[in-house]
Amino acid sequence: MKITLIIHSLTYGGAERIMSIMANYWSAKGWQITLLTFDDNKIPDFPLDSRVTYIPLGIAEKSLNAIIGIWNNLKRIRILRNAIINSDPDIVISFMSRINITTLLATRWLNIPVIVSERSNPEKSYLGWNWQKLRKWTYSFADKIVFQTQRARDYFPVKLQNNSCIIPNMVVLPAIKKQSVEKVVIERSLIAMGRFVPEKGFDLLLQAFAKLKDNYPEWTLTILGDGKLRPELECLRNELGLSDRVYFPGMVNDTYAFLQQADIFIMSSRFEGFPNAICEAMTCGLPVISTDCPSGPREIIRDGIDGILVPNEDISALAAAIERLISNEQERNYLAAHAPEITERFSVKKIMEMWEDVLVKVTQKEFIIQKSESNTAKFR
Structure with a gap:
């Protein structure tokens, strides 16, 4: 399995941490993982397996005005599209609203299955009028939308909810042992x-x-x-x-x-x-x-x-x-x-099995569509 993961950055944050865990987990299984970020940080804050291909694209610059913003977004789409094509994935997974929108536009007509995941509360995280409209429109292109909670899912139109699932975050920590260490907090x-x-x-x-x-x-x-x-x-x-x-x-x-x-x-x-x-x-x-x-x-x-x-x-x-x-x-x-x-309750094994179940369903769905189109072409 070849998977391309896309996120804004791998700096400190919950979504970033989860994506790094996913990349390492699948890489350890021998899958070919490419991780694309919009920023230009060559050393991620979260450790990555040496087998993960990590590519910071350097397309996260801020725009001075709306005109420059449109130009920069078109450039982002072009650069991201080329990076995805070069990674030759079986499936693409992106995190976070604006990244999801850009990914869905960049993969349009590439015939690559795309899963997008909302990582914040859409009721409270206002994107701006244009991005809000774009999200509703582009999310209809996704092969599957992943939410973390039912409440986040309920925010979206029924049509999008019907093409979605809920996968919570996994809980993974280094081994923690009670031991005598320097006091960092006062008692009580x-x-x-x-x-x-x-x-x-x-x-x-x-x-x-x-x-x-x-x-x-x-x-x-x-x-x-x-x-x-x-x-x-x-x-x-x-x-x-x-x-x-x-x-x-x-x-x-x-x-x-x-x-x-x-x-x-x-x-x-x-x-x-x-x-x-x-x-x-x-x-x-x-x-x-x-x-x-x-x-x-x-x-x-x-x-x-x-x-x-x-x-x-x-x-x-x-x-x-x-x-x-x-x-x-x-x-x-x-x-x-x-x-x-x-x-x-939220073990890595359980949560990653949920993700892999979605991967199977999405790639099988894509395979069936391709097979159907191929059979139709024979009779034209």
């Missing part, structure tokens, strides 16, 4: 992580934690990550009197060291696609509190079994859930004991 620690952007809701988390600071002075909050909102979040932390209780270590190489030493993981997002951070925390045996945001947490967390879901953007409810676990060690231990079961 809440932890969160993600990009410092509005959708992650760290402002909500700070306000919720502030409600508890006086009653639980021994507890601290560590938020891993970085981004454009860092100055605003630091100001809010100080305004809430949390300067000595909330820590922003920035981007860290070993997030698992932090997760292993924390007591409770919190996700305060306003919206998500399929949050890998929750999965990573649960694999480390952490009880999880998450907003029931669209979409992803409800598909991952079994409320009351391995985590707690709270109403979206409800600061008081988030504070109440945090206090509930802070004050109840027995419930924390119960949730923590069940959390690692996620590694079985």
Whole structure:
């Protein structure tokens, strides 16, 4: 099997991580994998099997205006089309809306099966009017559309839903062993992580934690990550009197060291696609509190079994859930004991079998069409 994978980049991010796992998994099976990225980063942030052909195309430059944007997109389509042809794939898989649109246009009339995958929440991730229209039009060209959640699937017209399936993210982590390591968090620690952007809701988390600071002075909050909102979040932390209780270590190489030493993981997002951070925390045996945001947490967390879901953007409810676990060690231990079961529920083997089932169906469908067209041609 020869597969060409396409994504914007292989820099830090959930979709990028999943695509690198897929590339390595199939490469290990002896399949011929080509991975094309739109950026020009020659050294990806995620490790790739040496057998994966990795080609950064360098077509991700921003456009100064609409006219230049049209020209750049036409150039992207041409360069991507040539790269796909040169990779000679049996099937193409692309991730993320704009990349999917460009891929479907680049593969038009090439007679190559194409699977596209939505990796964010389409209700909240507004592309702009032109791209929104293009997505609905071009997605009809896809041989299959892969969504991560039912809610993301429901956003699209029924015709597109009928040509789709749901495949969640897999959970894969390096072997984690409890061992004596340098302390990276203070005991009695809440932890969160993600990009410092509005959708992650760290402002909500700070306000919720502030409600508890006086009653639980021994507890601290560590938020891993970085981004454009860092100055605003630091100001809010100080305004809430949390300067000595909330820590922003920035981007860290070993997030698992932090997760292993924390007591409770919190996700305060306003919206998500399929949050890998929750999965990573649960694999480390952490009880999880998450907003029931669209979409992803409800598909991952079994409320009351391995985590707690709270109403979206409800600061008081988030504070109440945090206090509930802070004050109840027995419930924390119960949730923590069940959390690692996620590694079985979303194992690499299970998820990759779902992907391979789609590959078989799509390539068989394509084969049948080609065979039918060939037989028709004989009788012309």
